[in-house]
Amino acid sequence: MSKLLEVKNLKKYFSHHHCLVKALDEVSLEIPHGKTTALVGESGCGKTTLAKTILGFYRAQDGSVFLEGKNITACRRRFLARNIQIVFQNPYVSVDPRYTVYATLYEALTVFKKVSSQEAKPELVNLLAQVDLSPEVFHRYPHQLSGGQLQRVCIARSLINRPKLIILDEPTSALDITTTLKILTLLKRLQKELGVSYLFISHNLKLVRFMSDYVWVMYYGKIVEWGSQKELFENPRHPYTRVLLDAAYQRLTETASETLETDGCRFRARCTSRDKRCQAEPDWQEISSEHFVRCHRSGDTYV
Amino acid sequence: MMKEFRKNRLAVLCLLVLLSLYGLALFADFFSPYAYDEEDVEHLWSPPAKIHLIDREHNIFLKPFIYKDSFTIDEYYRRIYREDRTQAVPIRFFVRGFSYKLLGLFKSDIHLFGVADSSKIFILGADSKGRDLFTRILYGARISLSIGLIGVLISYGIGLLLGGIAGYYGGRVDMILMRLVEMIMLVPGFYLMLALRSSFPPNLSSTQVYVLLIVILSFIGWASIARVIRGMALSLRENEFVYAAKSLGLRDLQIIVRHIIPHTFSYAIVTIVLSIPGYILGEAALSMIGLGIQEPQASWGNLLSSAMGIVNIKLFPWILTPGLFIIAASMCFYVLGETLRDIIDPKRKISL
Numbered sequence: 288m289s290k291l292l293e294v295k296n297l298k299k300y301f302s303h304h305h306c307l308v309k310a311l312d313e314v315s316l317e318i319p320h321g322k323t324t325a326l327v328g329e330s331g332c333g334k335t336t337l338a339k340t341i342l343g344f345y346r347a348q349d350g351s352v353f354l355e356g357k358n359i360t361a362c363r364r365r366f367l368a369r370n371i372q373i374v375f376q377n378p379y380v381s382v383d384p385r386y387t388v389y390a391t392l393y394e395a396l397t398v399f400k401k402v403s404s405q406e407a408k409p410e411l412v413n414l415l416a417q418v419d420l421s422p423e424v425f426h427r428y429p430h431q432l433s434g435g436q437l438q439r440v441c442i443a444r445s446l447i448n449r450p451k452l453i454i455l456d457e458p459t460s461a462l463d464i465t466t467t468l469k470i471l472t473l474l475k476r477l478q479k480e481l482g483v484s485y486l487f488i489s490h491n492l493k494l495v496r497f498m499s500d501y502v503w504v505m506y507y508g509k510i511v512e513w514g515s516q517k518e519l520f521e522n523p524r525h526p527y528t529r530v531l532l533d534a535a536y537q538r539l540t541e542t543a544s545e546t547l548e549t550d551g552c553r554f555r556a557r558c559t560s561r562d563k564r565c566q567a568e569p570d571w572q573e574i575s576s577e578h579f580v581r582c583h584r585s586g587d588t589y590v
Numbered sequence: 591m592m593k594e595f596r597k598n599r600l601a602v603l604c605l606l607v608l609l610s611l612y613g614l615a616l617f618a619d620f621f622s623p624y625a626y627d628e629e630d631v632e633h634l635w636s637p638p639a640k641i642h643l644i645d646r647e648h649n650i651f652l653k654p655f656i657y658k659d660s661f662t663i664d665e666y667y668r669r670i671y672r673e674d675r676t677q678a679v680p681i682r683f684f685v686r687g688f689s690y691k692l693l694g695l696f697k698s699d700i701h702l703f704g705v706a707d708s709s710k711i712f713i714l715g716a717d718s719k720g721r722d723l724f725t726r727i728l729y730g731a732r733i734s735l736s737i738g739l740i741g742v743l744i745s746y747g748i749g750l751l752l753g754g755i756a757g758y759y760g761g762r763v764d765m766i767l768m769r770l771v772e773m774i775m776l777v778p779g780f781y782l783m784l785a786l787r788s789s790f791p792p793n794l795s796s797t798q799v800y801v802l803l804i805v806i807l808s809f810i811g812w813a814s815i816a817r818v819i820r821g822m823a824l825s826l827r828e829n830e831f832v833y834a835a836k837s838l839g840l841r842d843l844q845i846i847v848r849h850i851i852p853h854t855f856s857y858a859i860v861t862i863v864l865s866i867p868g869y870i871l872g873e874a875a876l877s878m879i880g881l882g883i884q885e886p887q888a889s890w891g892n893l894l895s896s897a898m899g900i901v902n903i904k905l906f907p908w909i910l911t912p913g914l915f916i917i918a919a920s921m922c923f924y925v926l927g928e929t930l931r932d933i934i935d936p937k938r939k940i941s942l
Contacts, residue, residue, distance in 0.1 A: 342837050368839025381830040383849050394848070398839045444838070 297350035312508035325499035372445035378437035435466035514578030601929035604922035615731035619690035622725035630720035715908035749815030757823020864927030867920035
């Protein structure tokens, strides 16, 4: 697999009331060309922080991000904008409520291109057609559109400068189930047409299974397991992955605990199969060439 | 929103008062019977003219008239004006007087009202040099009311931009800008005004003084607005549409001007209206103590400077009328601002 984006040992700590929150604790991640890579985990585990750090909104304490081999950790925003775009969770807050759809898209277009509002129109009409919207929506304001329509506008906006990677930060969790499916189908079609790669951030494993080619599981600032979609869903090795999978099918299989370990295996307080080894930091175990896990008990057979 | 505004009778009244004040100021040449610097030794401290409709013989006239007045000098060498009941002078409307350019465009010499050249009419009285107070109030309104508007626009321009920058960047930029703001806010406004004024030469032309006053008032005014806008920008920058703009590659200044500052407008409109009186009063204070607009130019403030002595107020109480105009204009702006604030309820209107 050829790498489009590579995240290496990224560290991002926030200090919050004299308490250090390790939002990203030496996170490494790889995103291949033209595929969908999913990043899953509970809310607050650092998924969005990772996205924002990749986009340069946060400055990482340590580690680096490579785009096609080029270190982009300290790159300027305008360079990143040509290559990486993001689609947010709630479309209603991710476009300026004072801008019409046309103004929103036109503004995005003019970042790298000098065109008059009239000249831009055919291009923007095409763009809307790509996301199955008619030019009728051009002169509407965000609040006059449905969530699905507006999310299409956001997707159109993210496509405008032909990026290589689009980060989808829970793009459908504010939408209802039928709209979700339509948006995801649209995204898949766009990937096929344009060859764009996705980093699909989600906590919904059903959607992840539908969307992605690779899955990375994150637990409180650490990647605990990653693998191809097929392997990970058929043979989940980390207990946390299994908890997430079970939860997707309405089964609760964890020890209730509010404790968050700061060393060793972070998950051990909630783990049903923990033992003494879990006090130590687990290392990567290779399950197959496309499946790695960070658990002392990965060799054990699970029931 | 217009509907809610119209429901508030007081606010509508205030708006009408303000509009008519600005109208009077704009067309001061037309409404005033005399030139603002026309002096008349025959009418020093002439009291407000009594306008009559009924004469001595109880005849009712359709047209108002005044009596020609003359003065005698009493034992303290004061002038005692007395109406000469035998000489009625009718008030004429749309009379020809001194020529002027309406709005600087149309040459004209028509004035709303006036009397025959043999006499003079001072509907609000005359000052120590026999100048018509009504005329001078109208010309003074030009300066006092425009300083309020221009001053507020300039200081809001600065305040919005610097507040937006401080809030958007945060960190060190925010630190430096906010300490600067605090320094300006810490010095009592009036003394800061005096200090700034005294750092410029005292003998400037009237236009220079006018510009200088605007600059001084704006310099003091931008600080408080910058602080509030900074607070709003701090929360606005966490909006996802700001992150979206960043990820699209927009420059910081573009984001601040296009996506942060416009969201503070509904707040800014209210405070702009509420802070105009501060500028009117600031100008009045400086002019009154002689540091602002200089004679013979009129402003509401320097008109009041003749009312500084208690003797003058006792003998010629009409010289306080510019103060009534200041109060009226300020109160109208306050009522208008408060009403706007009620209508533009942040919880209802702004969807941050």
